[in-house]
């Protein structure tokens with residue numbers, strides 16, 4: 001049951017200011033500009049909500065309806081109040097983004113699909129009137145009953161995670177949709193780990209195609225969300241084989257398309273230095289793991305006949321002979337987005353610089 005009548009509500013004039021800090025949405029690179037939001041608290045439920053939280057119930061933008069001045073008497077005094085008793089519809093809370101669009105505050109969505117329908121329709125009219133462009137609407141899984149409502153209003157799926165689905169709406173009919181598409185890639189890592197006996201760390205996968213059964217291959221896996229390539233490679237090797245390693249360089253990366261549900265795949269082949277030798281196999285993913293002489297590894301028909309792995313081994317061997325140089329991560333903060341990040345590059349040899357640590361190309365690994 002809806003506790004607020006949306007068709008006609010009396011506006012209790014009460015204004016709050018809320019400061020929305022600037023933040024960048026991970027899904028789209030959308031930066032939310034700092035903005036003061038006016039709140040017109042509407043209806044009984046909204047009032048109690050606004051009392052309990054100073055940041056709640058921000059109604060986006062100005063009232064759709066004009067307010068009316070009126071006089072009324074209380075205790076013999078004539079009070080001049082601007083009381084809105086006109087029809088007004090609640091709008092969804094939303095923040096402006098830097099691209100002229102809005103991001104709906106998913107923390108303040110109404111629970112009722114009926115209320116949501118009305119608020120969404122009113123908000124869309126309001127945003128259209130104000131010349132807004134893209135609309136980002138994140139619906140938590142707990143409120144999945146709101147999804148059909150949004151779809152009916154013309155929203156499209158953008159992406160989904162375990163806890164939510166993100167929908168988008170492009171308002172300008174005369175302009176092409178400029179909203180960025182969902183993430184297009186998965187990111188994998190493979191570890192080339194060679195010990196001082198010229199043995200390479202290899203695994204046999206539990207789940208693989210029949211043609212790869214029995215193949216000894218490099219440990220591979222996917223990096224987690226917000227995980228660095230260098231730490232993801234070290235983690236994957238540790239998980240699959242129990243061997244501790246130090247990250248040295250990204251030796252090469254492969255770019256392939258239509259790999260997983262039409263998504264592309266970036267596969268970073270990393271050179272790692274072993275810090276331990278004992279193998280403890282991860283029984284969930286791996287059938288077996290061992291140190292295998294590099295010559296024996298390369299002689300496997302599947303490796304020998306595979307253009308990618310054959311070339312990878314050649315590159316790794318060239319690296320060991322200082323005939324090739326991979327990319328090593330350098331942590332930095334860019335003023336462009338203020339975020340700490342890793343820039344992978346190699347330092348070109350400088351004949352005047354005698355410090356080998358300044359050049360990853362000259363560093364001795366083994």
Ligand SMILES: NC(=O)C1=CN([C@@H]2O[C@H](COP(=O)(O)OP(=O)(O)OC[C@H]3O[C@@H](n4cnc5c(N)ncnc54)[C@H](O)[C@@H]3O)[C@@H](O)[C@H]2O)C=CC1
Pocket residue numbers: 186187188189190207217220221222265266267268284285
């Ligand atoms: N495995 C290989 O020989 C090669 C791997 N790569 C690259 O290595 C990276 C990682 O690939 P892989 O290690 O092959 O990953 P994978 O497909 O073996 O997946 C890693 C693990 O995730 C789990 N998993 C994945 N999909 C699943 C599903 N549908 N249901 C249940 N569990 C599932 C399994 O435990 C699996 O062992 C990718 O970037 C890939 O391109 C590149 C060339 C060869």
